Amino acid sequence: MSDRCAYIEVAVALPVDGTYTYSIPESLISQVEVGMRVLGPFGRRRVTGYVLGMLRESAQPDVKHILDVLDEHPLFPASMLTFFRWIAEYYKYPLGEVIKNALPGGLTLYDFASLTIAEQGQRALQAGDGTPLETAVLQLLAGGPCRIRDLARKLNQSVPSALVRSLKTCGKIVVTRELRGGRTRLKLERVAVLAASTLPAEGLSPAARHVLAQLADAGEMPVIQLVARAGVSPGVIETLKRRGLITLAHKPVYRDPFGEPITADRPLVPTVEQQAVLAELKRSLGSGFATYLLKGVTGSGKTEVYLQVVAEALKKGTSALVLVPEIALITQTERRFRSRFGDCVAILHSGLSAGERFDQWQRILQKEVSIAIGARSAVFAPFENLGVVVVDEEHDTSYKQEHNLRYNARDLAVMRAKLDGCLAVLGSATPSVQSCYNVTTGKFLPLQLEKRVEERSLPKVEIVDLREQRGFRGLRKWLSAELRQAMAQTLENREQVLLFLNRRGFATFAVCAACGQPMRCKHCDISLTLHQRDNAYRCHYCGFTRPAISSCDSCGSANIKKLGLGTERVEEAVRALFPEARVARMDRDTTTRRGSILALLKGLQDHSIDILIGTQMVAKGHDFPNITLVGIICADLSLSFPDFRAGERTFQLLAQVAGRAGRGDVPGRVILQTFNPEHFTIQAARAQDVEAFYRQEIQFRKALGYPPFARMIQLRIVGKDYEKTRQHALQLGEACRACQAVRPEEFSRIDILGPIEASLSRIAEQYRWQILLKGEETRVLHRFTRRLMADYPADFADRQVIVVVDVDPYFVM
DNA sequence: AGCACGCCGACT
DNA sequence: GTCGGCGTGCTC
Secondary structure, three states: OOOOOOEEEEEEOOOOOOOEEEEOOHHHOOOOOOOOEEEEEEOOEEEEEEEEEEEOOOOOOOOEEOOEEOOOOOOOOHHHHHHHHHHHHHOOOOHHHHHHHHOOOOOOEEEEEEEEEOHHHHHHHHHOOOOHHHHHHHHHHHOOOEEHHHHHHHHOOOOOHHHHHHHHHOOOEEEEEEEEEOOOOOEEEEEEEEOOOOOOOOOOOHHHHHHHHHHHHHOEEEHHHHHHHHOOOHHHHHHHHHOOOEEEEEEEEOOOOOOOOOOOOOOOOOOHHHHHHHHHHHHHOOOOOEEEEEEEOOOOOHHHHHHHHHHHHHHOOOEEEEEOOOOOOOOHHHHHHHHHHHHHEEEEOOOOOHHHHHHHHHHHHOOOOOEEEEOHHHHHOOOOOEEEEEEEOOOOHHHEOOOOOOOEHHHHHHHHHHHHOOEEEEEEOOOOHHHHHHHHOOOOEEEEEOOOHHHOOOOEEEEEEHHHHOOOOHHHHHOOHHHHHHHHHHHHOOOEEEEEOOOOOOEOEEEEOOOOOEOEOOOOOOEOEEEOOOOEEEOOOOOOEEEOOOOOOOOOOOOEEEEOOOHHHHHHHHHHHOOOOOEEEEOOOOOOOOOHHHHHHHHHHOOOOOEEEEOHHHHOOOOOOOEEEEEEOOOOOOOOOOOOOHHHHHHHHHHHHHOOOOOOOOOOEEEEEEOOOOOHHHHHHHHOOHHHHHHHHHHHHHHHOOOOOOEEEEEEEEEOOHHHHHHHHHHHHHHHHHHHHHOHHHHOOEEEEEEEEEEEEEEOOEEEEEEEEEEOOHHHHHHHHHHHHHHOHHHHOOOOEEEEEEEOOOOOO
16 A cells, blocks of 8 residues: 555645645545546635645645546647646746636636625625625625626725624625536536447337438437437437437537538659658658757748658657647638648647547547647647657747747747757748847758749839838828829739738827827826727727717817827728729738638639738738739838837738739739838848848847847836836835845846836836836746745736836847 | 735724 | 735645
C-alpha cells in the first residue's frame, strides 16, 4: 500500500504563485491522474485545481484531502507540463491560470457564498421593524437566493459585510456555498441498438417494422435520426424497447463545427521550387528540433508545402499542429486541410462554441485526429507526439493575445517544437523583422518560394502622390484621377476592384466649426468616428455612442465639420461615382454577424460584387481570384503611429493587400496613393521587396536599440482614478530603479523608460501609464523583472490600480 | 480571486 | 467608547 501515491501537486485556477499539495482520500485514489482537474478546499472555499504530479509523501505537514476528481480522463498529457511551466515563467503568469487559459473554456468550477432568506427573516420582513437597508436585503432575498457579490449591484448600494453577518447570526438568512461553472461537457445522444437478431412474426405494427428495418442495416442509430428516417412517432421507439427488441443507450456525440461539407482533393504535383523546399523539410522531419522560415510571395503555394509536410509527419506516426491567423470563422487554409485530410482534422478557434471546442479537444485527446488547425489558442492542442508545428502568416499580429495571458502563439509554437523535439515551419510572404533576423543569426533556417504557381506575374504597383491632389476636395482628392480611370477600365473589362483603407466608419475626425473642439469620447482620450449607417458617433476603443446630430460640447454649436475618411465614406463616394457597379464593404461593422464574411467571399466568387471596399480584413489570406485592380486609398495611415513597429506593420499590410491583385489568369494592377512616396516603407511595398524593407528597417532598429536587438517587457499601470494611477506608476518606477541599484553590475544593462502616460492615455474610463523595460539580454531582462515582482509584490497586487506585465509587447503605445 | 483580520475616522 | 470603512495577507 505504501507505494501508492496518496498525495498530489496541484496548481489552482487562481492568481496565486506556487503550487499546493493535497492528499487523496482512499475512495478517489484510483481515479486521479496527472492532467485531470480536482476540486479542493482552499481557504474558506473550494477551488478547481490541475493535477501536476503524483507524490508518495508530502513535504507539507498539514495537507487537506481533495473533495472530488472532476475528470474521467486527463485534459492534457503530462508531457505538456514542461510547456506550461515554461510559459508561466516566461510570461510571469501564475501556472494555474496558464493552464486555465490553455484549456477549452467553461470547465472551471467556481465556489461562492449564496444567501437565502430564512423563516425568521420572512417574519422580520412582515413585521417591518428592520433598518431600510436590512429590509431591502430581505426583500431581495424573498425573491430568491442571491450571491453576496451581487447584493450591492442588485440593490444599487453597498452592503456592509457586518450586516450580512448579523442577519446570519440572528437566523434571518442562511448562507450556503454553491458551485457554479464547469458546464462544458460531452454531449450525450440517445442511441437505439437492435437487441434481437430475429424478428417476431406477428404483433408488430407497420411503423415498428419500419423502424426495425432501418436499424437492421446499421445495427444502431441515434434515436432522433431513426425517428426521422422511419417517419414514425417517438412512442414507437418506447414500445419496441418495452418488448425487448431494441435497447437504448447514451453515447457521446461530437457537436459539428463544420458549416458545410467540403469536397476531397488530392496532393498537387509540386513545382520545382516546392520540391526543393519539401525535400529539405522531409529530410529534417523526425530528426529533432529545427525552425524553418519559409518566405513565399502570395500565390507561390505555401499551403501545398504545409499540406505535404503534414502528410509526411502523419506517415511517420506523429501529429501536426497548424496555426492560422484569426481572421474569419473559416479560412481557406482550414478548408484545404479538411479537403486533403478529411475527418482526421480538429479545428480550434474563437468562432466555436464552448461545447464545440471541448469536443475538438476530446477528439485530439482520444487520438481520433492527428492534425489540429486553428488560431493562436490552438498552440495548446493536447498532442503528445508532435512531428511538425506550422505557423502560417507568421508575421500576423493576431498571434499576440492582448488579454489575460499575453502570449505570442508564434513564439510559443517554436518553444513547443523545441520542447517536443520536432519541426517548426513559419511561413509568410512578408515575414516579421524578428524572424528575418533569426535567420541571419542562424536560429531559423531559410526556405524560399520565389515564383508564383503557373508563372503568374506579380502585380504592377503604381504610386499616386496625394500631395499633388491638394487642389481637390472631398472624394476627388481621395479617389485620384488615375484610380478612377483604372476603376472604370476594370469595370468595363468585367473584372473586380478592391479598395483598401485601414479605417472604418464615415468621418474619423469631427470638429466643431465654431470653436475647433473635436468630438471626443466621454470615456476615452480618443476622437469619435461618425458612422452614418448607425446615425451615430462611435468610439472604436470602448464602443461609446452618441447621436449624429449632437452639438459641440464646449460651445453648443450645431455646425460640426466632418473630416477624415473611413471605409463607409469611401463606399458612399464610390456608389455615387459608379452607380451601375455592385459595391460591398468588408470591415468589422459589416461582418459581425456569423456567416457574413462567407457571404461576402461568395459574392466575390460568383461575381455578384464588382467593387469591394475594406479594412485590413481584406488584406489577410483570402483568395480573391477575379480581382485585377487594388486601390490603396491612403497608404500612410498606420505609418505615423507612435510605435516602433509602425513601419513594419505598414509594409506588411501594403504588400499583403497588393498581393490580392491578379491571382487569376489576368495580371494585376495596384494603385497606391500616399503622401510619402519617397518613404522607404512605401518604396519597398511598391517593389514588393521584403529584403529591401528589411535592410533599411534593421538599421533603424539597431540604431535605436529596438527589437530584435533588444527585448522588451512593458509594465502597464491602469486605474480609474487619475491621481492614484499616476502615483502608483511613479512608485513602480522608483521600485524599478531601486531594484536596479541592488545589482548594478548586472541590472545597469536594463533600460527603464518611463513611467510615462500612455499615448492612449485613457480608455474606457481607465487611465493608463506605462514603463518600458528594455535589455539586450533576454535572461537579464527576465531576471530583473522577476526580482522586481518578488521584491515589490505590493506594487503588483494593488486592488485599485492594476499592473499588467506584457512580455514582448506588440503595441508599445 | 475571495474572504478574514486588523487598524483608523464619525457616530451614540 | 463602538461601528464600519477598506488596506493587507493567506489560502495545501
